[in-house]
Amino acid sequence: MTVVACLKWLTPHDADDRFGGISPADSSALEWALRLGAARNEQVLAVAVGPAAADTALRDALACGAHRAIRVDSADELSSNDVAAAIAGAIDGLDVSFVCCGDYSLDRGTGSVPAFLAAQIGARQALGLIEIVLGNEVIALRRLDGGRRERLRVDAPAVLSVEGATATLRRASLSGALAARTAPIDVLAGPVGSHLPTARRPYRPRARVLPPPQGETLDRVRSLLSGGTATKSHGVPVELEPEEAADRIIAALDEWGYS
Amino acid sequence: MTAFRTDWGSISFDDRMSTSEFRIHERAHIVVDGDACRGCSTQECVVACPARLFVPTSDGGVLFNYEQCFECGTCYLVCNTEGAISWNYPEGGHGIVFHQT
Amino acid sequence: MDFDAIVVGAGPAGSCAALELARAGKSVLLIERGPFPGSKNMYGGVVYPRILDELVPQWWEEAPIQRWVTRRSTMIMTPTQALTIDFRSQNWAAPPYNGATAYRPDFDHWLAGKATDAGAQLLCSTVVTGVLRDAAGAVIGVRTDRPDGDLTAKVVIACDGVNSFIAKEVGLYGKVDAANYTLGVKETLALPKEVIDERFGVRGREGVDFEVVGCTEGVNGGGFLYTNLDTVSLGVVLKLPRLAAQKKRPEEIIASFKKHPAIAPLIEGADLKEYSAHVIPEAGYKMLPKLVGPGLLVAGDAAALCLAAGIWLEGMNFAMASGMYAGRAAAQAVTRGNTGPDGLKPYLEMLNSSFVLKDHRKLQHIPHLVLSDRVQNQYPAFVANIVERMFRVDNPAPKPGLRRIVREERKRAGIRWRDLLSDGWTGMKGFS
Numbered sequence: 001m002t003v004v005a006c007l008k009w010l011t012p013h014d015a016d017d018r019f020g021g022i023s024p025a026d027s028s029a030l031e032w033a034l035r036l037g038a039a040r041n042e043q044v045l046a047v048a049v050g051p052a053a054a055d056t057a058l059r060d061a062l063a064c065g066a067h068r069a070i071r072v073d074s075a076d077e078l079s080s081n082d083v084a085a086a087i088a089g090a091i092d093g094l095d096v097s098f099v100c101c102g103d104y105s106l107d108r109g110t111g112s113v114p115a116f117l118a119a120q121i122g123a124r125q126a127l128g129l130i131e132i133v134l135g136n137e138v139i140a141l142r143r144l145d146g147g148r149r150e151r152l153r154v155d156a157p158a159v160l161s162v163e164g165a166t167a168t169l170r171r172a173s174l175s176g177a178l179a180a181r182t183a184p185i186d187v188l189a190g191p192v193g194s195h196l197p198t199a200r201r202p203y204r205p206r207a208r209v210l211p212p213p214q215g216e217t218l219d220r221v222r223s224l225l226s227g228g229t230a231t232k233s234h235g236v237p238v239e240l241e242p243e244e245a246a247d248r249i250i251a252a253l254d255e256w257g258y259s
Numbered sequence: 260m261t262a263f264r265t266d267w268g269s270i271s272f273d274d275r276m277s278t279s280e281f282r283i284h285e286r287a288h289i290v291v292d293g294d295a296c297r298g299c300s301t302q303e304c305v306v307a308c309p310a311r312l313f314v315p316t317s318d319g320g321v322l323f324n325y326e327q328c329f330e331c332g333t334c335y336l337v338c339n340t341e342g343a344i345s346w347n348y349p350e351g352g353h354g355i356v357f358h359q360t
Numbered sequence: 361m362d363f364d365a366i367v368v369g370a371g372p373a374g375s376c377a378a379l380e381l382a383r384a385g386k387s388v389l390l391i392e393r394g395p396f397p398g399s400k401n402m403y404g405g406v407v408y409p410r411i412l413d414e415l416v417p418q419w420w421e422e423a424p425i426q427r428w429v430t431r432r433s434t435m436i437m438t439p440t441q442a443l444t445i446d447f448r449s450q451n452w453a454a455p456p457y458n459g460a461t462a463y464r465p466d467f468d469h470w471l472a473g474k475a476t477d478a479g480a481q482l483l484c485s486t487v488v489t490g491v492l493r494d495a496a497g498a499v500i501g502v503r504t505d506r507p508d509g510d511l512t513a514k515v516v517i518a519c520d521g522v523n524s525f526i527a528k529e530v531g532l533y534g535k536v537d538a539a540n541y542t543l544g545v546k547e548t549l550a551l552p553k554e555v556i557d558e559r560f561g562v563r564g565r566e567g568v569d570f571e572v573v574g575c576t577e578g579v580n581g582g583g584f585l586y587t588n589l590d591t592v593s594l595g596v597v598l599k600l601p602r603l604a605a606q607k608k609r610p611e612e613i614i615a616s617f618k619k620h621p622a623i624a625p626l627i628e629g630a631d632l633k634e635y636s637a638h639v640i641p642e643a644g645y646k647m648l649p650k651l652v653g654p655g656l657l658v659a660g661d662a663a664a665l666c667l668a669a670g671i672w673l674e675g676m677n678f679a680m681a682s683g684m685y686a687g688r689a690a691a692q693a694v695t696r697g698n699t700g701p702d703g704l705k706p707y708l709e710m711l712n713s714s715f716v717l718k719d720h721r722k723l724q725h726i727p728h729l730v731l732s733d734r735v736q737n738q739y740p741a742f743v744a745n746i747v748e749r750m751f752r753v754d755n756p757a758p759k760p761g762l763r764r765i766v767r768e769e770r771k772r773a774g775i776r777w778r779d780l781l782s783d784g785w786t787g788m789k790g791f792s
Binding site for chain 3: 279301304306331336
């Protein structure tokens with residue numbers, strides 16, 4: 001069986017590959033993949049979807065102990081779904097136990113690739129993990145809202161995404177680092193698919209539509225001055241089947257202006 | 260006097276340091292022996308470090324940072340107190356990364 | 361042995377050493393502590409790559425340079441005055457060129473690429489923490505900061521920069537004296553190319569190099585300003601013990617330099633793009649360490665091969681040349697199978713018969729003179745006041761004779777004839 005580590009290489013906007021890198025979360029994911037591989041006595045495969053510069057990250061992974069590296073060649077920005085499809089294609093046919101991903105990339109993504117990937121390869125998912133305990137079984141600690149935690153037992157096959165501080169990537173040995181400089185990296189043709197627009201702008205929260213204030217003058221003024229919080233409901237607990245729950249969530253998002 | 264703007268020095272020190280890239284490692288590559296510094300009246304490192312990594316404390320000691328270090332070596336070269344500053348390079352691949360220098 | 365040679369540090373010295381060894385067919389590993397060659401490097405001026413003619417013919421067609429220096433200005437400054445000797449030559453605007461400005465992360469990266477193209481192996485992100493020695497004390501390899509990090513080689517070439525922990529560990533330096541070092545701090549300031557061309561009177565790839573004395577607020581040192589394509593680099597070089605003693609912060613000295621009426625218009629509206637600092641071995645010949653140890657050669661800043669002699673401010677050319685000779689000598693020693701002190705001795709002969717040590721020996725008293733208190737604090741005002749009085753129209757008073765001006769200004773500046781003559785003699789002797 002194989003443990004997979006997914007790495008996203010990014011280069012700063014106006015700089016070249018010398019200044020590129022992977023996120024701390026991806027580094028942690030690689031470390032967890034190496035630990036899982038060692039604990040389960042499985043091969044570790046590092047996968048990146050990106051341009052040739054991403055080989056740097058893959059070579060670092062090989063230096064640290066990954067057995068094999070695959071790069072899906074792509075110079076374009078791809079949607080999360082396309083990236084997940086590219087990774088799924090690269091590991092298709094392998095007997096994959098765990099896939100480790102960082103829960104965010106250096107360009108402040110949404111962390112959605114792991115979820116798409118789990119869906120595409122039909123694996124379980126445990127996302128946004130803050131701790132993994134390796135024993136006879138894999139126990140993952142997950143952050144929930146309000147400071148609560150969720151403890152999951154994760155059986156293979158599964159996609160895990162981890163936060164950056166969960167593990168420090170080991171230092172590559174000298175022999176590993178020397179060997180990795182010329183180690184082969186399998187390069188696969190990139191996906192042909194929808195490309196995201198490449199216009200960049202500073203990060204800011206998405207605007208959402210608020211309903212016009214209603215009621216007496218004073219209530220309307222209060223509602224306007226509160227920035228929408230005065231009329232905000234605190235949610236209604238419902239018990240629904242998964243399909244219905246998904247529809248209900250989408251309806252609520254529409255209602256709140258996120259569609 | 261000159262009609263040209265002369266406020267170029269007014270950039271804050273934090274802004275100045277933020278123009279340089281530092282890939283910070285968790286291990287401090289500078290270590291300062293606080294006891295040795297309390298006996299030092301000159302504290303050259305405080306003045307000379309181009310990154311202002313050394314800060315005098317009220318009890319006569321020296322507080323130090325290592326994160327935004329240019330790795331130049333000024334601190335241990337100017338230090339008059341034998342053994343007060345131990346200094347080596349940060350782990351390979353970490354520390355200052357210059358772009359247009 | 362793992363390698364014929366290990367070169368520590370992929371700066372200009374290390375890359376030239378590795379290039380020379382690889383071309384001689386030796387197995388060579390070039391170890392760099394930064395994530396890529398050049399990532400730890402900055403400098404305060406101009407690179408004179410003439411020595412590359414030997415290593416990379418037509419280097420100017422591919423080297424990542426910013427501008428070719430065609431204007432060279434030396435400026436003597438007081439808080440209100442500036443005397444500039446400004447020279448330009450279009451002969452330096454065409455091959456084979458003379459000096460160039462470049463970003464070190466670009467230039468050093470390119471030069472290391474030449475070494476790897478020739479067959480040298482490059483290992484980045486790896487710090488050499490010490491040397492391995494045999495029972496007799498000869499260097500037989502290096503220890504790195506990686507797990508299982510020992511490597512052996514027939515020769516180790518230390519090009520590990522101004523702090524050279526290797527040269528110090530092997531005992532090639534005597535007691536390290538802070539007075540032999542200066543701190544260089546620099547700002548890279550962004551301006552549109554057209555604005556730079558207009559303000560500095562240059563076109564295309566032509567560039568300017570200003571060297572300034574008297575701009576460092578009484579801390580012995582100097583200032584510099586030179587043009588890149590769409591940035592200017594401005595900074596000061598400060599003698600370490602003085603900087604610490606005078607309680608002036610480096611960035612404050614830069615700020616006052618930038619406010620000078622002769623400088624402010626040149627950089628008006630420029631935004632700080634990058635701040636950087638580095639130590640410079642600036643005492644010249646008298647601070648040179650032993651350059652050869654058992655199984656070890658030292659080159660570049662690690663060997664303190666750097667010349668701050670007023671008119672000449674050079675370092676990278678000495679680094680590239682000493683690295684090249686070190687690589688050449690090491691390759692010959694490996695071929696002969698004698699990497700002991702005798703076998704490596706030809707390195708010294710090569711340095712002695714080339715500009716590397718000839719220049720250092722010839723100009724051995726100049727760095728001290730340039731950084732002396734009189735040159736730093738008394739002569740700038742003395743000279744500027746003489747020139748000011750020569751050009752001043754004092755009607756109805758008649759024009760004073762030059763002799764009288766010099767006499768009066770010398771008195772006013774408090775300079776003794778004895779010192780003036782002795783400094784003049786040192787300078788004449790050194791430069792002639």
